Amino acid sequence: METKIKIHLADDHQVLIDGLLAVLKTNPLFEVVGFSLDGEGLVDRVAENDAHVLIMDINMPEKDGIQVLREFSEKGFTCKVIILSSYDDPKLIKEVIKLGASGYLTKQSAGESILDAIMAVYEGKQYFSSNIKDKIFDIFTENNHREALKAEDAIANITTRELEILGYICEEKSGRDIGELLNISPNTVETHRKNLMKKLKVKSSVGLVLFATKHNLINLNQ
Amino acid sequence: METKIKIHLADDHQVLIDGLLAVLKTNPLFEVVGFSLDGEGLVDRVAENDAHVLIMDINMPEKDGIQVLREFSEKGFTCKVIILSSYDDPKLIKEVIKLGASGYLTKQSAGESILDAIMAVYEGKQYFSSNIKDKIFDIFTENNHREALKAEDAIANITTRELEILGYICEEKSGRDIGELLNISPNTVETHRKNLMKKLKVKSSVGLVLFATKHNLINLNQ
DNA sequence: TTTTACATCACCAATTTTGGTGATATACTT
DNA sequence: AAGTATATCACCAAAATTGGTGATGTAAAA
Numbered sequence: 365m366e367t368k369i370k371i372h373l374a375d376d377h378q379v380l381i382d383g384l385l386a387v388l389k390t391n392p393l394f395e396v397v398g399f400s401l402d403g404e405g406l407v408d409r410v411a412e413n414d415a416h417v418l419i420m421d422i423n424m425p426e427k428d429g430i431q432v433l434r435e436f437s438e439k440g441f442t443c444k445v446i447i448l449s450s451y452d453d454p455k456l457i458k459e460v461i462k463l464g465a466s467g468y469l470t471k472q473s474a475g476e477s478i479l480d481a482i483m484a485v486y487e488g489k490q491y492f493s494s495n496i497k498d499k500i501f502d503i504f505t506e507n508n509h510r511e512a513l514k515a516e517d518a519i520a521n522i523t524t525r526e527l528e529i530l531g532y533i534c535e536e537k538s539g540r541d542i543g544e545l546l547n548i549s550p551n552t553v554e555t556h557r558k559n560l561m562k563k564l565k566v567k568s569s570v571g572l573v574l575f576a577t578k579h580n581l582i583n584l585n586q
Numbered sequence: 587m588e589t590k591i592k593i594h595l596a597d598d599h600q601v602l603i604d605g606l607l608a609v610l611k612t613n614p615l616f617e618v619v620g621f622s623l624d625g626e627g628l629v630d631r632v633a634e635n636d637a638h639v640l641i642m643d644i645n646m647p648e649k650d651g652i653q654v655l656r657e658f659s660e661k662g663f664t665c666k667v668i669i670l671s672s673y674d675d676p677k678l679i680k681e682v683i684k685l686g687a688s689g690y691l692t693k694q695s696a697g698e699s700i701l702d703a704i705m706a707v708y709e710g711k712q713y714f715s716s717n718i719k720d721k722i723f724d725i726f727t728e729n730n731h732r733e734a735l736k737a738e739d740a741i742a743n744i745t746t747r748e749l750e751i752l753g754y755i756c757e758e759k760s761g762r763d764i765g766e767l768l769n770i771s772p773n774t775v776e777t778h779r780k781n782l783m784k785k786l787k788v789k790s791s792v793g794l795v796l797f798a799t800k801h802n803l804i805n806l807n808q
Numbered sequence: 809t810t811t812t813a814c815a816t817c818a819c820c821a822a823t824t825t826t827g828g829t830g831a832t833a834t835a836c837t838t
Numbered sequence: 839a840a841g842t843a844t845a846t847c848a849c850c851a852a853a854a855t856t857g858g859t860g861a862t863g864t865a866a867a868a
Contacts, residue, residue, distance in 0.1 A: 379670065382697025383605015390608065401694075448601065472623075475604025523844060536793045538824070552846050558827070568854090569825075571758045573795050747815065760854070774816050780857070790824095791855075 368392070369486050372415040373399040374406055374432075375448065376424045380471075384419070387475045394482065403427025407435045415443055417482050422449045422456065433463035444485040448478070452499050467491035521563055522581075529556045530581060534573050590617040591708050594637040596654075597670065598623050598646045602693075606641070609697045616704065625649030629657045637665055639704050644671045644678065655685035666707040670700070674721050689713035743785055744803075751778045752803065756795050 371394055373381050381399050388394045397413040400406050404426035410418050422429035429447060436445065446467035447460050457468055466485040469477060473493040484491035522530070532542045539557065543550035557569070564575045575581070593616055595603050603621050610616045619635040622628050626648035632640050644651035651669060658667065668689035669682050679690055688707040691699060695715045706713035744752070754764045761779065765772035779791070786797045797803070 377602075377672065377693035378696045379691070379693050379700060380599075380602055380605055383602055383607075383609055385605075386608030386612065386697070387605055450599065469601075471599035471601050474600045475608075478601065525845065533792065534796065536789050536796070538790075540824085548845085549847055551848060554825075555847080556845085557825085561826085567758050567826090568760075568791075570755065570791050570795050573792050574756070574758070574799075577796075577799050745814065762854085770815085771817055773818060776855075777817080778815085779855085783856085789856090 368395040369417060369482060370395055370397045370413065370415045371482065372397060372410045372413060372418045372443075373420075374401075374403065374418065374424065374429075375399075375421040376401055377421075384475075384478070387478070391479060394479075401425075403429065403432050406432050407439065407441070410443055411439075411441060416486055418443055418445045419448050419478065419482075420445060422447060422451065422460070430459065430463065433460060433465060437464050446478075446481050446485055446491065452495060457496060457499055468496045469493045470495055522560070526556050526560050526563075527581065529553060530560055530572060530576055533557065533569055534576050591615055591639060591704060592617055592619045592635065592637045593704065594619060594632045594635060594640045594665075595621040595642075596623075596625065596628055596640065596646065596651075597621075597643040599643075606697075606700070609700070613701060616701075623647075625651065625654050628654050629661065629663070632665055633661075633663060638708055640665055640667045641670050641700065641704075642667060644669060644673065644682070652681065652685065655682060655687060659686050668700075668703050668707055668713065674717060679718060679721055690718045691715045692717055744782070748778050748782050748785075749803065751775060752782055752794060752798055755779065755791055756798050 371388065373384055373396060375381055375384075378401060381401070385396055385399070388396055397415050398409055400409060402425040406420075406427065420429050420432065424432075429449075433445060436443070444466040445464065446469065447465050448469050448471060449456070450471045452470050460468060467481045467490060469481055469491075470493055472495065477493055481491040481493075528546070529542060532545065537545070539550045539553045542553045546553070557572070560572055561567070564572065566572055566575055593610065595606055595618060597603055597606075600623060603623070607618055607621070610618055619637050620631055622631060624647040628642075628649065642651050642654065646654075651671070655667060658665070666688045667686065668691065669687050670691050670693060671678070672693045674692050682690060689703045689712060691703055691713075692715055694717065699715055703713040703715075750768070751764060754767065759767070761772045761775045764775045768775070779794070782794055783789070786794065788794055788797055
């Protein structure tokens, strides 16, 4: 009897987990060695169970899929990762591929394609569902995405400090408020704000907020 | 042999459908008589197969769960509906209950609770997952909900002119710009802005933009 | 008819933002 | 060692925003 492929599932929707468990149980090649409802401690759990393949959602509480992927590459794990997400945003796809994911499926995909994906990545190949392939094609061809790419570049050039200040601006805080919160001079805050406006090519704080909301740089709640 | 409970599944995520199929297949009491990946023609398909229970997501292409529920009550169907959604927004829960749904589960729920829910609604009872029960409790105690209601009131009190100006503010236009666009004095524009800020209880234009985006008062594109 | 709501405008003072330039220190690359 | 990126701060002037009060005309509602 040959070794089964060890699989770990991570998704905050337990119905989906339970469904996948039922699906994977039908095939003797696969063995689900664990599952997680959030990203907290996920990397360790995967390592513990020595899973070959991790099937993971992006949106998870505590720690999202992006952060988990980052941790994986930092710690140099060899476990293959398949992203199973509702979203097919080209930016997101590009990001997870860059971070070393071996496959990407949307939740619109059929259950069977998951089995194919697992086989493929286990054998060291990559696997993308057809709609994701289309999106990837878009990234490399379409001029349509110019704007988005420009924005992406801009986002990439935002420093962590600037992002922090952007967050406070999006909470209706004034320059002075932010200065007090961070124990820096309001002048410094305004410098950061100006640099942000220049980088993001907007004309005012309103523009900053719009950019942040459009590109999900901040979370609107609280 | 007694009659099986006939079930129809509707969700735009096929992996979830496939998962649920696998789960439901384990129990001989249930029979899945059909499934749909969108809301188009869903009502007719459910009627055709004479399903007892419909398990449905809210977010679906073509026609969402709310519209489907509306159609159900218009046509007077007796098929029980269980909503299976990612969201637990009190407003949404209230809405679907009003529209006659018999159950509401979040996708965070365990797969087994779906079986319980099906049994319950088939017997004419209602079924809500525990986190949904909490939300319903919130609606009646109105702790959480107060904010939302306040916001709704505020929205209702915005005049059309104010809304128009809010739109321009959300396009990064200055008071003077807006005045020129509308052929009114910048002073008037600022008065409108001030009234808006007072009504919406925000401290700055940034607050206005946040309010507008949160409540979909404007469209972010262009 | 009186009241209320709406849109309009003005004036004012205090504060904030915007848009520059320039400087310093630290850390990291090449 | 020189260059680059980042975070820090200062100073300045112009422009915009904010927070008031008060006033007018119009239209709709009580």
